[in-house]
Amino acid sequence: MDVRAIIAGIWEKAMRRSIAALALLVLAVPAGAKITPYPKSFHARNIATNGTTLYVRTGGNGPAVVLLHGFGDTGDMWAPLAAKLAKDHTVIVPDLRGMGLSAHPDAGYTKKNQALDIAGVMDALHVEKADLITHDIGNMVGYALASQFPARIAKWAVIDAPLPGIGNWNEILLTPMLWHFNFRGPDEERLVKGRERIYLDRFYNELSADRRKIDEATRNHYAALYARPHAMHDAFEQFGTFSQDAIDNKELLARGGKLPMPVLAIGADKSFGVQEAVVLRNVADNVQEGIVPNSGHWIMEENPEATMKLVVEFLGR
Numbered sequence: 001m002d003v004r005a006i007i008a009g010i011w012e013k014a015m016r017r018s019i020a021a022l023a024l025l026v027l028a029v030p031a032g033a034k035i036t037p038y039p040k041s042f043h044a045r046n047i048a049t050n051g052t053t054l055y056v057r058t059g060g061n062g063p064a065v066v067l068l069h070g071f072g073d074t075g076d077m078w079a080p081l082a083a084k085l086a087k088d089h090t091v092i093v094p095d096l097r098g099m100g101l102s103a104h105p106d107a108g109y110t111k112k113n114q115a116l117d118i119a120g121v122m123d124a125l126h127v128e129k130a131d132l133i134t135h136d137i138g139n140m141v142g143y144a145l146a147s148q149f150p151a152r153i154a155k156w157a158v159i160d161a162p163l164p165g166i167g168n169w170n171e172i173l174l175t176p177m178l179w180h181f182n183f184r185g186p187d188e189e190r191l192v193k194g195r196e197r198i199y200l201d202r203f204y205n206e207l208s209a210d211r212r213k214i215d216e217a218t219r220n221h222y223a224a225l226y227a228r229p230h231a232m233h234d235a236f237e238q239f240g241t242f243s244q245d246a247i248d249n250k251e252l253l254a255r256g257g258k259l260p261m262p263v264l265a266i267g268a269d270k271s272f273g274v275q276e277a278v279v280l281r282n283v284a285d286n287v288q289e290g291i292v293p294n295s296g297h298w299i300m301e302e303n304p305e306a307t308m309k310l311v312v313e314f315l316g317r
Contacts (some may be wrong), residue, residue: 001300003078003232004227005196012185013073013235015281017144023242025213028176031147031283035079035217035218035221036080036083036148037079038057038059038079038082038083039059039082039086041059041060041086042056042057042058042059042060042082042091043057043058043059043257044056044058044084044099046294046298047094047120047121047124047125048101048115048120048124049117049118049121049123049124050108050113050116050117050119050120050184051105051108052093052097052102052103052105053095053102053103053252054095054096054097054102054103054107054117054121055075055095055100055101055102056092056093056094056095056121056123056125057075057082057089057091057092057093057094058090058091058092059090059094060082060085060086060087060089060090060091061086061088061089061090062088062089062090063088063089063090063130063131063154064089064090064091064092064122064125064127064129064130064131065085065089065090065091065092065130065132065133065315066092066093066094066121066122066130066131066132066133067081067082067091067092067093067133067134067138068094068096068118068132068133068134068135068137068138068139068142069096069099069100069135069136069138070134070136070137070138070139070161071075071099071136071137071203071235071238071239072136072200072203072204072222072298073117073135073136073222073298073300074095074099074100074222075094075095075100076091076100076221076222077135077300077301078093078133078146080300080304081133081300081304081307081308081311084308084312085237085311085312085315089131089315090127091190092122092125092127092130093122094117094118094121096114096117096137096141096218096238097109097114097117097140097216097234098230098231098235098237098238099225099231099234099235099238100123100225101225104229104230104231104233104234109207109234109237109238109240109241110241110244110245110248111140111141111144111164111241111248111249112144112148112245112246112248112252113136114141114144115141115142115144115145115148115149116148117141117150118141118145119145119148119149128152129151129152129153129154130152130153130154131154131155131156131157131315132145132146132153132155132156132157133156133173133311134156134157134158134159135159135160135161135299135300136159136160136297137161137238138161139159139160139161139162139163140161140164140245142156142158143158143163143166143249143252143283144245144248144249144252146259146261147249147252147256147259147283148213148252148256150259150260150261153259153261154261155261155262155264155314155315156234156259156261156263156264156267157261157263157264157290157310157311157314157315158263158264158265158266158280159266159267159276159307160266160267160268160272160276160292160297160299161272161273161276161297162272162279163249163279163280163282163283164242164243164245164246164249165245165246165247165248165249166246166249166250166251166253166279166282167278167279168279169280170260175182177206177207178298180203181239181242182239183236183239184236184237184239184240185236188236189232189233189236192232192250193232194227196223196226196227196232197219197220197223197227197230200222200223200226201219203297204219206300207271207272207296207297207298208295208296208297208298208301208302209268209269209270209271209294209295209296209302210294210296210302211241213298213301213302213303214298214302215303218301230290242309253282253283258283258284258285259283259285260283260286261270261284261286262280262286262288262314262317263280263284263286263287263288264287264288264289264290264310264314265277265279265280265281265287265288265289265290265298266290266291266292266298266307266310266311267289267290267291267292267305268292268295268297268302269291269292269294269297270273270292270294270295270296271295271296271297272297273291274289274291276289277289288314290309290310290314292306292307293306294306295307
């Protein structure tokens with residue numbers, strides 16, 4: 001009996017089984033089970049603006065478009081849309097103040113002030129006028145930007161979040177699911193420190209239509225960014241200024257009136273839905289409606305194709 005031949009045969013069979021199992025595992029991983037990288041044609045830089053520094057991705061050629069993210073994401077969320085728009089737009093994607101890879105200043109988190117951050121980025125890039133696409137907290141910065149500089153925003157696609165002080169804001173504040181608006185402070189930060197993934201899971205799980213659409217790679221990616229020094233503190237500061245944001249928004253509306261540019265109000269069908277347009281009609285005259293089907297709040301993770309289709313068609317009209 002050739003013992004070496006027997007062992008070789010057993011080893012070969014084991015390897016075949018392992019390779020087959022690995023192939024099945026790879027096939028079982030959902031498509032897009034990681035953060036989509038930006039195209040190699042995009043460049044990232046740090047831009048000094050309004051007393052802080054923002055991490056900004058830029059790419060493409062043509063009319064400018066600015067994309068603003070919200071809480072639980074960073075500018076990384078926009079990579080698939082940025083790649084599409086870069087075919088005929090100059091795409092500008094910052095991380096908001098205190099989030100992602102941008103600097104972490106101690107103050108300045110009112111949305112009226114953060115709008116000045118974005119205006120400064122546009123100035124640094126020699127962009128006089130741009131289309132605007134926003135989600136979540138980005139909506140609030142976007143309104144402050146469009147209302148303070150209406151001549152600089154050509155169109156605005158605003159996605160699935162309210163505006164402080166506008167419409168039924170007081171009713172929204174009473175929604176039990178939005179308890180996180182008032183979750184902040186030294187002890188709260190101690191509770192979350194080292195548990196950023198657990199805290200973010202709450203948002204991905206409860207505010208999605210299908211929590212499986214926000215995969216492990218995506219969750220780990222953002223958890224690592226929000227675990228950076230001072231990052232969660234600054235994320236809490238985004239919510240901590242809502243009371244002042246409400247005052248500012250009412251003053252901006254009273255002083256400047258409704259926005260003149262076309263607005264596409266996009267709601268996810270399992271989240272804000274048609275109410276997004278209801279809210280935006282309080283601050284803009286020309287509001288069109290859009291719905292992302294089969295999606296909760298996390299539109300670029302849950303149904304990116306439908307989201308991108310709505311945005312691309314709106315910008316092309």
